[in-house]
Amino acid sequence: MSSTAVQAGSTRPLDPRLVRRSRAVRSYLVTSVALATVMAALVVAQSWLIARIVSDGFEGSGPVPAVTAAVVALAVAVLARAGLGWIHEVVSARAAVRVKTQLRDEVVASLLDGAPRRGPRPESSHVVTLLGPGLDKLDTYFARYLPALALALTVPAVVIVAAFVADPLSGVTIAVTLPLTVLFMVLVGYMTRDRTERRWRAMVRLGHHFSDVLDGLVVLKVFGRSRNQTKGIAEVGERNREETMGALRLAFLSSFVLELVATISVALVAVSIGLRIVEGHMSLMTGLFVLVLAPDAYLPLRQVGSHFHDSAEGQSVADDVYEILDGEAGGRAPTYRDHPAPDLTGATIAVDGVTVSYEGRSIPALPPTTLTIEPGRVTALTGPSGCGKSTLVDVLMGFVAPTAGRVTIRAADGTSYDLADLDLASWRTRIAWVPQVPGVLEGTIAANVRLGAPDASDDDVTRALRDAGAPDLHPWREVHEAGANLSAGERRRLAVARALLRVRRGGAAVMLLDEPTAGLDAATEREVRRSLRDARVTVVVVAHRSALVADADTVIALTAPTGVTA
Known part of the structure; x- marks a missing residue:
């Protein structure tokens, strides 16, 4: 404070x-x-x-x-x-x-x-x-x-x-x-x-x-x-x-x-x-x-x-x-409005000079960044730790308002929208998100996977788990509070399955994934990479592992701000 x-x-x-x-x-x-x-x-x-x-x-x-x-x-x-x-x-x-x-x-x-x-x-x-x-x-x-x-x-x-x-x-x-x-x-x-x-x-x-x-x-x-x-x-x-x-x-x-x-x-x-x-x-x-x-x-x-x-x-x-x-911690006030988000199928997302700075910090969390995310392609964000990869994902999700710059969405019909003008709830229904530390609720594996698409069938859940490299996670297995009985790898695979189900049955056309294969073995990582490629949607993935970067259609390397080392 x-x-x-x-x-x-x-x-x-x-x-x-x-x-x-x-x-x-x-x-x-x-x-x-x-x-x-x-x-x-x-x-x-x-x-x-x-x-x-x-x-x-x-x-x-x-x-x-x-x-x-x-x-x-x-x-x-x-x-x-x-x-x-x-x-x-x-x-x-x-x-x-x-x-x-x-x-x-x-x-x-x-x-x-x-x-x-x-x-x-x-x-x-x-x-x-x-x-x-x-x-x-x-x-x-x-x-x-x-x-x-x-x-x-x-x-x-x-x-x-x-x-x-x-x-x-x-x-x-x-x-x-x-x-x-x-x-x-x-x-x-x-x-x-x-x-x-x-x-x-x-x-x-x-x-x-x-x-x-x-x-x-x-x-x-x-x-x-x-x-x-x-x-x-x-x-x-x-x-x-x-x-x-x-x-x-x-x-x-x-x-x-x-x-x-x-x-x-x-x-x-x-x-x-x-x-x-x-x-x-x-x-x-x-x-x-x-x-x-x-x-x-x-x-x-x-x-x-x-x-x-x-x-x-x-x-x-x-x-x-x-x-x-x-939100007195600094930065400009968010100005999100109630305009519904457009269909992101075939949409291009442009990040124009976006910067995120926090009060009391001399180094920005995200230095001025300009990039374009092409539709239907796998885009890998790389760079040293502290360069703002996760912060950029937070900006795209609407969790953090940029201090400067803007995010523009150009729909398939040519209409352009500013993210600051869109209703966040409708925007997030178009996105499947896998954070660094996936959230898990008490219940069953199936219930957690269905958070991405509540109306999905049991077969849909089973298929999503299999494509996420988690055939060993039984859909009816009990999950304790905060996923205490799941390993880090199981939590990550569950989150990937949830994102895949959201794309297939929840209407999402963009996937944002922050290190989705961290901690996974080579065979499981290979299965996850194949599933992301087969999703045929716009995929933005924060990646450090070389295999995941090699699979990407576009690799965007972010640079660390002055004073930050890898």
Whole structure:
């Protein structure tokens, strides 16, 4: 995430993106401000009733029934204030649940719909951390920080007005000292922001490290290196502990500073009131009213300051969420529209000066590239690692929007289309895709192959598996979650079979394959090469193996950008 995004989100009391994109937040804010206004009125009433009861009781003036009525009214005010506080907490908790549900749904939908992004797709471990414990940080953000913020907007203003009406000098004193609390709160906020951001990043790194270890656990076990990872996890966990304890120390320190400032400010009001009561320039009831009321002017601001840590951590999470939803990683915004994709049979695909760059990287992921993919031919993309072959495939699939340049499709009838104008869903129905790491779902081999053509028959599935060099993969063999019981070669052959079936029964006229024969033996590779040739569609294959390159009709060698070596 860019530092700009962090700073923009973390220095605002309320992230405007939450307000713009969530109806639940907008309705919650309206309800919260309304409740806070009523609670501010109850604060004034409660202070007045306490002053009335104490002054009447101390001075012995007024009938007893009046004091009794004031006590009853005070009890009602206290209960009403407590009830409104409870309602505020319930409303906050429900708003947090609705917002978290909405954000989780939006993030999952954004990652599953394959929309083009202006930056690299987020790592799965980061998404898991974000959607799990990450979004749970919004619970305290909504339950503590936002209610305190609503009270801070209404209570001090009402208290200052009430104090000024009762005693102008005290009202002015409160109005002058109150900004000091705000000033110290801002200073504490700047200190807290970086510490809280580091804590969240430490937690994300811990999730990344743990996920990487789990992904490579089999390989580590085979080579006897699994025990060495214990130290690495312990070190990352220790850094997370240190950042957490540092954030807690800062939280206690900042709370102490705000308490000290508020205490000194209330003491100034109390000294002034005490001296004037002793000298007879102020009545006891007025003095008590202002004295009881004054702390409530500073209390909401102190609560905002103490809960700012919840705000900072919650907004750090929100920054990451909106980075995924809005694609803030850099590059120009994708401008895909709803024009249906043309029939790609006989279509020529032209890549004109396409470049892909990511913010924070000095070297482009894909340097300026111009090439033409002829219809019905096998085109091999070659070049050193890091030259952008896989990125070019992502551009052709619409997963990544080019930073510069464009992709043009010239249909068989001579009509030209810009990929940026086409509906991605219809475009992808015309393409059979085999990525570097094929996706596999829990179910059966046949169900996974049929993802390319749901209406295909059992014979079609069996034939596709045979032509993909996988006659040993029985169609009804069970597949565990994420293909855990399949080898890398079996996953790749299954993906090739799925692509072949998509061409034969799914209407695809273009095949995009990223290293489809990697890890396969010579005989299986030969069968895959023959099947690609016999498909009689436009085939674009990222290839390193010489046999696959030799089979191609056209070989396009991409060059690595300056600073990248093979």
